[in-house]
Amino acid sequence: MKSYIYCKSKISSCWKALLAAVIMISMSTVVVAHASNNIQKAATDSVPNLQNGLAKTPPMGWNSWNAFHTHIDEQQIKDVADAMATNGLKDAGYKYLIIDDAWLDMQRNKKGQLIGDPKRFPDGIKALADYIHSKGLKFGIYESAGTKTCAGYPGSLHHEKEDAQTFAKWGVDYLKLDNCYNQGVSYIKRYAGMERDLIATGRPIVFSICEWGRKDPYQWAPKIGNMWRTTGDIQDNWHSVMIILDQQVGLYKYAGPGHWNDPDMLEVGNGGMTTTEYKAHFSLWSILAAPLIAGNDLRHMSDATKSILENKDVIAVDQDHKGVQGHKVLDHGDQEVWVKPLADGSEAVLLLNRGSEGAFMTVTAEKAGLKKAVYYKMKDLWSKRTKRTDDLIRAYVRSHGVAMFRVWPESN
């Protein structure tokens, strides 16, 4: 039997019935969403606030996944550590070197402990951690809050205590905990459980929750972790960067010193985007106060990639100790303006052109949220040019590009 409704006229009672149905469905969705938020809040109420004192500014580092996926080994990671310590990245603030999925052996040892793959990591993970520390860097590792990692290696679910102790013994400074094979066990149980066991080791370990933004992590993760993924996996293309950007709208209120929204790791330098697009990607992540985790092969970095990842002015926006995530103040379709208030009273202002043609873009100081001033001093964070303006912040912005300024209100 056909069950659809067919309405001929706009004002027919049939349309009114349809409208009423739509309103009822939307109301019930709101009620369900509200109830689910309450459940999440209630679930985290019993969890003590994370007080590991870490990540006062968004963590910066490098992770193996975007460049190497599962193809990682000891020598390659040591070479990356050497490169990171000497090519300017460490000096620019990148300090965590994180090995992602596939560092593990397929089985735990006889004592039930995790061990590195003996073929690819013959000296063991502790020796690798020592090497990384000897370069003045910090060591990060990946695991999953499930029975397996996404690539099928042993997971930490139901082994949290012994795994946290293993990590602490090895000298791990940062743990990324993924969400694969989670067996439907509640995220609070899984992630708060690991947090408790990490804290119990007494070692300061940045806790990075990788739950892909599935269960509104910004509602519960700030109490549990130092950062939480707000999205699925980034891809090395402009479309992916724009999808992720759109998913960040409205999340700024959940971030702050010690706890950050994580729109996933950087793709800068991996070859799938133009230099203009990579500059935009990096600038956007900085205005979002996102963790800046480079994901390219640091052993072979072009000058263009280096100049993006090491742009100190843009990094300073990300790392600003006021710790406020930027937000969107204007949206004219392809043209958007994002701003981020900074500790010295200045503001970062980013003009984004998503369109396929270059465009002149303008925003007033007031619309950008700047306090009233006699004039404004502006620094272009890419060209490094400075200028004065009475009111308008204006720039020609390339297709898929940004103009990014730091703007200081001046009164004399």
Ligand code: GLA
């Ligand atoms: C998931 C994560 C990625 C990466 C892979 C590893 O997809 O979201 O960031 O860690 O697993 O398998």
